[in-house]
Amino acid sequence: MIKTPYLLFLGDAPDQLSAKVAQGIYDWRPENAVGQFRLPSCGHDLGIADMTLAEGQAAGAKTLVIGVANRGGLISQAWKEVLIEALNMGYDLASGLHNLLEDEVDLVAAAAANGAALHDVRIASEDYPIASGKKRTGKRVLAIGTDCSAGKMYTALALDKSMQAKGMKSTFRATGQTGILITGSGVPLDAVVADFMAGAVEQLTPDNDADHWDIIEGQGSLFHISYSGVTLALVHGGQPDALIICHEPTRTHMRGLPDYQLPSMQQLIDTALPLARFGNPECQVVGISVNTQHMSEDEAVAYLAKVEAEFGLPTVDPFRHGAERLADALAEL
Amino acid sequence: MIKTPYLLFLGDAPDQLSAKVAQGIYDWRPENAVGQFRLPSCGHDLGIADMTLAEGQAAGAKTLVIGVANRGGLISQAWKEVLIEALNMGYDLASGLHNLLEDEVDLVAAAAANGAALHDVRIASEDYPIASGKKRTGKRVLAIGTDCSAGKMYTALALDKSMQAKGMKSTFRATGQTGILITGSGVPLDAVVADFMAGAVEQLTPDNDADHWDIIEGQGSLFHISYSGVTLALVHGGQPDALIICHEPTRTHMRGLPDYQLPSMQQLIDTALPLARFGNPECQVVGISVNTQHMSEDEAVAYLAKVEAEFGLPTVDPFRHGAERLADALAEL
Numbered sequence A, B: 001m002i003k004t005p006y007l008l009f010l011g012d013a014p015d016q017l018s019a020k021v022a023q024g025i026y027d028w029r030p031e032n033a034v035g036q037f038r039l040p041s042c043g044h045d046l047g048i049a050d051m052t053l054a055e056g057q058a059a060g061a062k063t064l065v066i067g068v069a070n071r072g073g074l075i076s077q078a079w080k081e082v083l084i085e086a087l088n089m090g091y092d093l094a095s096g097l098h099n100l101l102e103d104e105v106d107l108v109a110a111a112a113a114n115g116a117a118l119h120d121v122r123i124a125s126e127d128y129p130i131a132s133g134k135k136r137t138g139k140r141v142l143a144i145g146t147d148c149s150a151g152k153m154y155t156a157l158a159l160d161k162s163m164q165a166k167g168m169k170s171t172f173r174a175t176g177q178t179g180i181l182i183t184g185s186g187v188p189l190d191a192v193v194a195d196f197m198a199g200a201v202e203q204l205t206p207d208n209d210a211d212h213w214d215i216i217e218g219q220g221s222l223f224h225i226s227y228s229g230v231t232l233a234l235v236h237g238g239q240p241d242a243l244i245i246c247h248e249p250t251r252t253h254m255r256g257l258p259d260y261q262l263p264s265m266q267q268l269i270d271t272a273l274p275l276a277r278f279g280n281p282e283c284q285v286v287g288i289s290v291n292t293q294h295m296s297e298d299e300a301v302a303y304l305a306k307v308e309a310e311f312g313l314p315t316v317d318p319f320r321h322g323a324e325r326l327a328d329a330l331a332e333l
Helices: A017-028 A053-058 A077-089 A105-114 A152-165 A177-183 A194-204 A228-237 A265-279 A297-311 A324-332 B017-028 B053-058 B077-089 B105-114 B152-165 B177-183 B194-204 B228-237 B265-279 B297-311 B324-332
Strands: A006-011 A033-038 A063-066 A092-095 A118-120 A139-145 A169-173 A212-216 A242-247 A284-290 B006-011 B033-038 B063-066 B092-095 B118-120 B139-145 B169-173 B212-216 B242-247 B284-290
Touching: A006 A017, A006 A053, A006 A077, A017 A033, A017 A063, A017 A177, A033 A053, A053 A077, A063 A077, A077 A092, A077 A105, A105 A118, A139 A152, A139 A228, A139 A265, A152 A169, A152 A177, A152 A212, A152 A242, A152 A324, A194 A212, A194 A228, A194 B194, A194 B228, A228 A265, A228 B194, A228 B228, A242 A265, A242 A324, A265 A284, A265 A297, A265 B265, A284 A297, A284 A324, B006 B017, B006 B053, B006 B077, B017 B033, B017 B063, B017 B177, B033 B053, B053 B077, B063 B077, B077 B092, B077 B105, B105 B118, B139 B152, B139 B228, B139 B265, B152 B169, B152 B177, B152 B212, B152 B242, B152 B324, B194 B212, B194 B228, B228 B265, B242 B265, B242 B324, B265 B284, B265 B297, B284 B297, B284 B324
Parallel strands: A006 A033, A006 A063, A063 A092, A092 A118, A139 A212, A139 A242, A169 A212, A242 A284, B006 B033, B006 B063, B063 B092, B092 B118, B139 B212, B139 B242, B169 B212, B242 B284
Antiparallel strands: none
């Protein structure tokens, strides 16, 4: 668990894309962010108060979160001064960079001297159990994609927001670096040792109230050659009651795999549902989430209507139109 | 790579079951075993020459392999004297125990002093790449099971033996601890970090002659809640041209999962083949391997005939009748 709220460190982020972790935290958990800390050369503004480390601390911040990705995922010397000062003031640090905080001797020393925690969310810091497959109480929904990076995290977070707005009981369960930083906890599933993947997902989504929904962030795709094993561990460890299909219709090939075409949504359903029903015979596909960012509004609306007619399932782009209809579908289950 | 040949350390193994790693090495790679080393209290005999450490070394042994599993996978003090003496004489050590050689300070010190290697095949000692999905030359066959421990390793090793006997080009590719100790190399797939599972399988089964077969040891089952992700990484990383279905018909539930019935062989085929064909459109199910150890010879023969008629595929128990018909099926592809 990473202590919240955060002060968001944007460093020298040149643009919004490089600050997408900070942006994600602010978009989805504004209550977790008291302000932003920017170096003079920073070219992006989250639209939240600029604060010094002292001001952030006065506003209650417990952790300085590195909300920026630079080339190569490195921790630059320009950042070091600020990070060490923060540790000396009593902040914890959290990061999703490839370059680990715990590999930087000066940061490790400063953290030790101050009793501060260094959270590298890219590595698995816990021991997880082997999955037991035991039926758990409460309900679970999992976003699964025809490809990686098809909008699964966005869909899950938007669904959580819509369910909360409707007064439903729900918890977003992060399984990747950005999701973990947004919410302060979760499992970095792609960094877990193979034997324990499904067990980590079980532990992440424990027994709960009968009317409570865990909204499990998906990873990879059952058809993505590089990461499909991670996805299947989510399907089996998560024992979902509901699946939401995520699709990006303009892709010309699987992400990172130029020789592979995307599977169709029907192919994904035909493959995923029997596997999911082995773990939970009640599992159903309840809706479709389409990432239409590369379509015009007219194209998007037409495409969503076509898919909805074809599959007979609520089909939305949660970024354009919200996830209310997906929340409704879960409420009806 | 573990240096061969081995001297097989049976320690104080009370029976054949506890010495099954040593037995597996001797059964499948007798040329890798110059002899056995037994403590006075050992209750099993491989039927190979008893040797002292000096005699083993004179016979060419390079590595002392711990071929015994004791309760809890521990390295007992009774073994330590022998292991340290072996290191001092210039042997490497190899082990698949949970209790790692590299966690024993006296062994680590003796190895360092003698320039000897400690091989813990239960941990992944290499960095593996992310899978690329690129089509590789040569052919690959993967054993997949309706459950864990259904005879996949045995089937793969028997198939390798039959193919070698027929003069076909084949290599058994180990993906588990016992297989790695038997052959001296492989990938301990269940110990690999999630993101790199499929990449490790790609690396294990590289480009090869057009008429060469990699026989990939299977792990887990696509329907085993705890380990299915490992299995899917084999299906996608291995890009198999051929699948062999492995089944143990007397199981009353999935191994370690008392609440789960086994899937049918047809269910497994229906699920595995579309996933495998995504990675290799030519993939076919070529045969069925049944573990009939809990059936009489008559029951076994009748069951094999029934399955063969039902699926129209060569169906054998390689332990009872050899794997020649599976090798024939691959030769015909």
